[in-house]
Amino acid sequence: QVHLVESGGGLVQAGGSLRLSCAASGRTFSNYAMGWFRQAPGKEREFVAAIDWSGGSTYYADSVKGRFTISRDNAKNTVDLQMNRLKPEDTAVYYCAAGFSVMPGLEYDYDYWGQGTQVTVSS
Numbered sequence: 001q002v003h004l005v006e007s008g009g010g011l012v013q014a015g016g017s018l019r020l021s022c023a024a025s026g027r028t029f030s031n032y033a034m035g036w037f038r039q040a041p042g043k044e045r046e047f048v049a050a051i052d053w054s055g056g057s058t059y060y061a062d063s064v065k066g067r068f069t070i071s072r073d074n075a076k077n078t079v080d081l082q083m084n085r086l087k088p089e090d091t092a093v094y095y096c097a098a099g100f101s102v103m104p105g106l107e108y109d110y111d112y113w114g115q116g117t118q119v120t121v122s123s
Helices: none
Strands: 002-007 010-013 018-026 033-039 046-051 058-060 068-073 078-083 092-099 117-122
Touching (some): 018 033, 018 117, 046 068
Parallel strands (some): 010 117
Antiparallel strands (some): 002 018
């Protein structure tokens, strides 16, 4: 089992920045690829970003490419999502996920999920 806890969400004005963090405990964190997904009200959950076990490869949804950066620290068992130039359409609950062998954008490949953290971007 891998237990994931997100933090760092909140309310920010359009154009601002937030940094989300996901803390993992349980099985060896460095064995897992990590992803961030989000779900806006009335919409399906969608892929945001992912990072492989080593941190050497990262993947982004087109909607966030150039604005968001995913990173991980295997010594601290954390994965972060730096979100810059936020837009109102980025408003959603953001979820951290872990998977042993994943297609980065495919949520069903991820085995463990956090409880989510709310990000609200005002216009």
